Amino acid sequence: MRRGVLGFLILLLSCKNYFQFNFPEVTPRGTAVVTNAPTLSKFSFDTANISIQIENLYKLEIASYGILYDTQPNLTESNSRILLGGLQNDTNINGMYHFSLRNLNSNQTYYFIGFITYKNGFTNKTDVFSFKTKIKPDIVINMPTLPNDIDDTKLKLSYIITNPDSIYFDSIGFVYSRTNPMPTFVMDTVKYATRNLVFRQGNYLDSLLNLTPNAMYYIRVFYRHNNQTFYSNNIIQVKSLPQSVAQLYRDLVTVNAGVFTMGCTAEQDDGNCNIGNGAKIQNVSLSSYRICKFEVTQQLWFDVLGSNPSRNLGNLQRPVDNISWLDCQNFISRLNSLSGRQYNFLTEAQWEYAARGASQNNIFLYSGSSNLFNVSWYLSNSDDSSHVVGLKQPNGLGIYDLTGNVAEWCFDWYGNYVNNGLLIFNPTGPLNSGSNSKVFRGGSYLSSLVESRLSYRSFQRLDLKSSNIGLRLAHPN
Numbered sequence: 001m002r003r004g005v006l007g008f009l010i011l012l013l014s015c016k017n018y019f020q021f022n023f024p025e026v027t028p029r030g031t032a033v034v035t036n037a038p039t040l041s042k043f044s045f046d047t048a049n050i051s052i053q054i055e056n057l058y059k060l061e062i063a064s065y066g067i068l069y070d071t072q073p074n075l076t077e078s079n080s081r082i083l084l085g086g087l088q089n090d091t092n093i094n095g096m097y098h099f100s101l102r103n104l105n106s107n108q109t110y111y112f113i114g115f116i117t118y119k120n121g122f123t124n125k126t127d128v129f130s131f132k133t134k135i136k137p138d139i140v141i142n143m144p145t146l147p148n149d150i151d152d153t154k155l156k157l158s159y160i161i162t163n164p165d166s167i168y169f170d171s172i173g174f175v176y177s178r179t180n181p182m183p184t185f186v187m188d189t190v191k192y193a194t195r196n197l198v199f200r201q202g203n204y205l206d207s208l209l210n211l212t213p214n215a216m217y218y219i220r221v222f223y224r225h226n227n228q229t230f231y232s233n234n235i236i237q238v239k240s241l242p243q244s245v246a247q248l249y250r251d252l253v254t255v256n257a258g259v260f261t262m263g264c265t266a267e268q269d270d271g272n273c274n275i276g277n278g279a280k281i282q283n284v285s286l287s288s289y290r291i292c293k294f295e296v297t298q299q300l301w302f303d304v305l306g307s308n309p310s311r312n313l314g315n316l317q318r319p320v321d322n323i324s325w326l327d328c329q330n331f332i333s334r335l336n337s338l339s340g341r342q343y344n345f346l347t348e349a350q351w352e353y354a355a356r357g358a359s360q361n362n363i364f365l366y367s368g369s370s371n372l373f374n375v376s377w378y379l380s381n382s383d384d385s386s387h388v389v390g391l392k393q394p395n396g397l398g399i400y401d402l403t404g405n406v407a408e409w410c411f412d413w414y415g416n417y418v419n420n421g422l423l424i425f426n427p428t429g430p431l432n433s434g435s436n437s438k439v440f441r442g443g444s445y446l447s448s449l450v451e452s453r454l455s456y457r458s459f460q461r462l463d464l465k466s467s468n469i470g471l472r473l474a475h476p477n
Helices: 002-014 016-021 243-250 298-305 325-339 348-355
Strands: 025-029 048-055 062-070 081-084 095-101 109-118 123-125 129-132 138-141 155-162 171-177 189-194 202-208 216-225 228-231 236-239 252-255 258-263 281-286 289-292 407-413 423-425 437-441 457-461 469-471 473-476
Touching (some): 138 216, 155 216, 189 202, 258 348, 281 348, 289 348
Parallel strands (some): 407 469
Antiparallel strands (some): 048 095, 138 155, 155 202, 216 236, 252 289, 437 457
8 A cells, every 4th residue: 555655656756847837838029038029110119019928738727917017127916017918717818919018108128027827826927028118209390480481371380300219100290270279189180291101300391271361370290100199399379470461572573773863854854843843863773672562551551550540441452541651660660570571661762763664764754654544543533532552554563553542651851862963872862951851752642643743752741641641662672
């Protein structure tokens, strides 16, 4: 009997290794230590995909299995994050199982182990392995600047992507809103820069189109990665230009440099050159400049200053009137601040050169014609009121209403021409030697034929207003 018991014990000990191999084993996948180490595509700045191989050839019942992971290497169930597999208390757990670790910290080392727990409470764990997440890409959107980046319906935007670990994006674009100060991919308007899988790093340019004029927008850049949305570090707040302000720049006409005789030249001498101090002439050389093809409208004035001082009401596309030279100076300052441009008064010489069609050989009494009815609203056809700009025939440069509708303030103090036979370069009128009057040029809806001649000169105190005097703007070329 004793020999039988002893023989059984010897047999049992000799089979020790056999029984150990009946236990399921777990092998981590996804590190350099094991056979199928993960490639860089398998983990990113906030996610990691880890696979474990469970060998359970004898179909023992496994209570649970999964991954323990954390930023410190001493991993236990009590101090680590746990990611469990889908099957529990099952004898069919066998093969390769995949886990996706999410919401990880960027540029952080993580430690992990694979484990299985048997129904009797025994746990089998792997060695500790580690990986380091990639650096999260950063995007900064730059504030667009005047005058080139901001228009009435379009914004030019630039952004900088810092992406040292060459992360690929599912898509990149903009989210923007007129009401939400923190626009999101789900709730607000999305404009894609690209919807293809792409790697980007560096400086990029794009545009937002079809915007509402004179409206505030909140904008930020986003990128999509692994079905998640990430946003730029900053949100910009930009107001589009009023349509009238943007259109003003588009309506500028270039006047090329040239030389001409200013004043009562032969075609102007209809026997009335003594009227309006037009008898004298001066020889002028002008650099190129730009001039607005229309007079400043009531709409533009309102959009810049928020008020409309005009007496000739009824349509905001009429020229603004009832404004002093000082009012115009304030308007131009505000306009330049709003638009980022460099608008100014026309000098008297610039006004007349444009009215002559930028030609030394002008043959017309008025700007664009010797028939005033065709090019002007004046005393005989205006019904004592201004009219919508641009309805009459333009001159040869495509400029409207230069000798009609409303007269136009100029930059110059009033004074006599310099008639010494010498060429004067870019004159700006006399120095102010006690005069308080500024020049205005061009006929108006109250002007006679004589007063509408393009050489006719007038002046008024810079603080006074008239219902027939308005403004036309110049801009550097």
